[in-house]
Amino acid sequence: MYISIQNKGIVAILCYCIYTEYMGIFIKKKTSIPLVEYNPEKERPVLKCSICNGEQIAGFKDKQTGHFTEVILIRNGQDLDEFMEMYDLSSVTKEY
Secondary structure (H helix, E strand, O other), X not given: OOOOHHHHHHHHHHXXXXXXXXXXXXXXXXXXXXXXXXXXXXXXXEXXXXXXXXXXXXXXXXXXXXXXXXXXXXXXXXXXXXXXXXXXXXXXXXXX
């Protein structure tokens, strides 16, 4: 089967579109930190750490009720720095 030069461009574009549509599910996308309202009078910043697998989740814990609001999963030091910078925090307490 012979494809003309003009049709090769169209075929290439279609192949690229199909590739990005289906392969996009395998590409990790950088997610930004969701903006959660933080009231320092009612909440305190907490880093919940799992003793089983080392997973760390940054968020805010209500001082009265103890309810924890998850903000971001901490994968590395850069994530923690970004969390602290976004909410203008100087320190975060760890809870196990």
